[in-house]
Amino acid sequence: VDARKVVLSDKFKQSAGEPVWERTSVASGDLPREVNALKAGEGGDMAVFGGAGFASALIAAGLVDEFQLFINPAVLGAGHRIFDQGGFRNLRLLGSKAYDCGMVVSRYAPAG
Numbered sequence: 332v333d334a335r336k337v338v339l340s341d342k343f344k345q346s347a348g349e350p351v352w353e354r355t356s357v358a359s360g361d362l363p364r365e366v367n368a369l370k371a372g373e374g375g376d377m378a379v380f381g382g383a384g385f386a387s388a389l390i391a392a393g394l395v396d397e398f399q400l401f402i403n404p405a406v407l408g409a410g411h412r413i414f415d416q417g418g419f420r421n422l423r424l425l426g427s428k429a430y431d432c433g434m435v436v437s438r439y440a441p442a443g
Contacts, residue, residue, distance in 0.1 A: 335374065339365055339381070363392040370394065383410075397440050398422065404433035 336355040339362050358365040366389060369377060379389065389395050422439035429435045 337365075337369060339379075339385070363388050363394060366394050367392065395441065397425065397438060400437050400439065402435045402437070 334354070336352065338355060338357045340357065340359055341362060343357060343359070358369075362385060366377075366379065379385075386395075421442040423442040425438040425440055427435060427437040
């Protein structure tokens, strides 16, 4: 894939002269601000992957245009909430797809 990649991390720092993957850069600091700057720049769609804290910060900042929720057929005792910082949002279903393994992927956009 000939896409530009940005590693967003508040822990990983790229040192001068350190090798980096092709078409990849590192951004750190205020991660929601970094994502907002990327959204304002040139390019097409952006996919962001991260943990619950990162996702929650992006939701609270209003930076998520689409949620892709993966439902796996497993029961877990506990987990991390991703909607804590921004509160609950009403979502509009964009589409859903079920797979033979039992997993369902549902796509949502913020409503309104």
